[in-house]
Amino acid sequence: MGKVVLAGIGATPIGEHWEKSLRDLMVEAALKALEDAGVEKNVVEAIFVGNMSSGYLQGQEHIGSLLATWLGIPGVAACKVEAACASGGAAFHNAFTAVKSGVYDCALALGVEKMTDAPTEYVTSALIMADDQEYTAFAGFSFVALNALVYKAYMEKYGARQEDIALFAVHDHEHAVHNPLAQYRRAVTLDAVLSSPLVADPIHLLECAPTGDGAAAALICSEEKARELGLTPEVEVAASTLATDVLSLHDRDDLTTLQATVRAAKKAYRMAGIGPEDVDIVELHDAFTILGVIHLEDLGFAKKGEGWKLVKEGEIEPGGKIPANLMGGLKARGHPVGATGLYEIYDVATQLLGRAGKNQVEGAEIGLAQNVGGVGGTVAVTILRRMR
Amino acid sequence: MSYMNSVPRAWRERVTKYRLIGGRCKSCGKVFYPYRSFCPRCGSSDVEKIELPKRGKIKYFTVVRSAPAEFKKYEPYIVALVELENGAVVPAQITDAEPEELREGMPVEGVLRRYREQGEDGIIEYGIKFRPVVGEE
Numbered sequence: 001m002g003k004v005v006l007a008g009i010g011a012t013p014i015g016e017h018w019e020k021s022l023r024d025l026m027v028e029a030a031l032k033a034l035e036d037a038g039v040e041k042n043v044v045e046a047i048f049v050g051n052m053s054s055g056y057l058q059g060q061e062h063i064g065s066l067l068a069t070w071l072g073i074p075g076v077a078a079c080k081v082e083a084a085c086a087s088g089g090a091a092f093h094n095a096f097t098a099v100k101s102g103v104y105d106c107a108l109a110l111g112v113e114k115m116t117d118a119p120t121e122y123v124t125s126a127l128i129m130a131d132d133q134e135y136t137a138f139a140g141f142s143f144v145a146l147n148a149l150v151y152k153a154y155m156e157k158y159g160a161r162q163e164d165i166a167l168f169a170v171h172d173h174e175h176a177v178h179n180p181l182a183q184y185r186r187a188v189t190l191d192a193v194l195s196s197p198l199v200a201d202p203i204h205l206l207e208c209a210p211t212g213d214g215a216a217a218a219l220i221c222s223e224e225k226a227r228e229l230g231l232t233p234e235v236e237v238a239a240s241t242l243a244t245d246v247l248s249l250h251d252r253d254d255l256t257t258l259q260a261t262v263r264a265a266k267k268a269y270r271m272a273g274i275g276p277e278d279v280d281i282v283e284l285h286d287a288f289t290i291l292g293v294i295h296l297e298d299l300g301f302a303k304k305g306e307g308w309k310l311v312k313e314g315e316i317e318p319g320g321k322i323p324a325n326l327m328g329g330l331k332a333r334g335h336p337v338g339a340t341g342l343y344e345i346y347d348v349a350t351q352l353l354g355r356a357g358k359n360q361v362e363g364a365e366i367g368l369a370q371n372v373g374g375v376g377g378t379v380a381v382t383i384l385r386r387m388r
Numbered sequence: 389m390s391y392m393n394s395v396p397r398a399w400r401e402r403v404t405k406y407r408l409i410g411g412r413c414k415s416c417g418k419v420f421y422p423y424r425s426f427c428p429r430c431g432s433s434d435v436e437k438i439e440l441p442k443r444g445k446i447k448y449f450t451v452v453r454s455a456p457a458e459f460k461k462y463e464p465y466i467v468a469l470v471e472l473e474n475g476a477v478v479p480a481q482i483t484d485a486e487p488e489e490l491r492e493g494m495p496v497e498g499v500l501r502r503y504r505e506q507g508e509d510g511i512i513e514y515g516i517k518f519r520p521v522v523g524e525e
Contacts, residue, residue, distance in 0.1 A: 148450035
């Protein structure tokens with residue numbers, strides 16, 4: 001089987017897009033990806049749309065066909081892919097397997113979420129649907145509350161301090177300043193993070209990814225097709241994997257490791273023929289500060305219980321051991337849930353293509369994106385590699 | 389909310405939720421809630437259906453200060469993972485207590501309480517909440 005290459009990427013800014021609908025966002029991101037690739041829309045043979053909550057928040061399902069219709073290419077294969085906040089990564093995985101298998105030569109993976117159509121408590125209701133409606137949502141848990149329990153378990157098990165873990169939010173905001181697509185392009189202090197209101201103890205508001213609207217897309221092709229179209233592909237999809245863990249925390253023996261990350265990463269490293277030490281940059285799914293820390297460990301960049309040290313010692317900055325979330329991460333770039341997996345891939349590709357401006361890591365060759373659904377019920381891992 | 393307004397949905401869960409029906413895996417020993425045919429740890433089908441004890445301790449708790457729509461009127465309230473005497477872990481609310489009175493490891497006991505309503509005219513969904521056991525500190 002030949003290589004699968006990234007032909008183009010496109011994304012809308014993340015924010016409160018009052019004037020744009022779900023379909024407007026999808027069409028905009030799709031057109032940007034096609035424009036970036038320099039191809040016509042009729043090269044697209046299949047579309048996989050990652051989205052979590054269009055049915056609940058917009059009363060709209062069947063958005064694969066909706067996008068094909070509004071993009072003016074009815075007839076293509078298209079469907080929605082849902083895996084909570086990992087919907088984007090799962091959509092990309094579907095597109096990757098579709099092209100890698102040879103069934104399609106050219107597929108569009110797109111993620112979209114339009115969260116600001118609904119008041120906060122309804123968004124909160126939508127998000128807890130990522131866990132077990134019948135037992136977890138039933139008991140009144142919010143999604144933040146589940147992560148608060150993970151936070152407590154981690155601090156108890158490893159003796160880590162909140163002021164060290166919360167630095168992840170400061171890091172994200174610092175880098176979002178230079179990302180034109182980021183929702184919050186301003187720095188915050190640790191003091192501001194820790195003095196912001198509690199959402200679910202011990203998690204403060206500024207430790208949580210915000211709600212926002214956005215869509216991001218990646219056009220992927222077989223290398224052969226890309227060359228046939230006259231393109232010069234620069235980035236290869238070296239691995240795309242998906243793994244699960246038991247859906248809910250109450251079924252887990254250990255709350256401080258996301259087994260789905262460990263499993264998806266192991267498969268991805270094997271597929272790409274690399275190890276964690278070969279990764280130059282990473283985009284982590286830090287929906288909450290504690291998750292950023294845990295992901296550094298579960299992806300193999302730090303020992304268990306020591307992920308926070310990488311943050312504190314500057315090892316996730318450019319020039320550090322493993323530069324992470326250099327475009328602002330979920331906290332400051334933003335987290336339109338079903339779109340996030342594609343934004344992470346967009347951000348990794350931006351680095352590998354040398355387009356990251358002031359956030360650029362010089363000579364970045366291999367980048368990894370990790371996208372988490374629920375409290376780790378699903379994890380998608382993508383590894384992109386610069387083609388020489 | 390339309391997804392919640394279903395009488396049969398609440399009805400079919402009544403035994404599991406009111407009596408805390410769980411499972412014990414005869415292969416790896418895991419005890420879990422709710423009951424299902426396959427063990428969530430090892431995947432074995434050798435699972436025995438059991439009624440879980442109503443006493444245990446708070447494993448971890450937090451305070452929900454920004455709630456889903458159907459719980460909005462109750463905020464702030466306390467949710468927890470409760471570890472029962474036989475090791476099963478149940479997601480539940482803690483009741484009859486203020487957050488500052490609680491700590492992880494505190495003994496609790498189950499009581500039948502109201503959880504949520506299916507809108508103004510719909511049925512009320514009940515389940516087990518846990519309260520601190522007085523005098524067992």
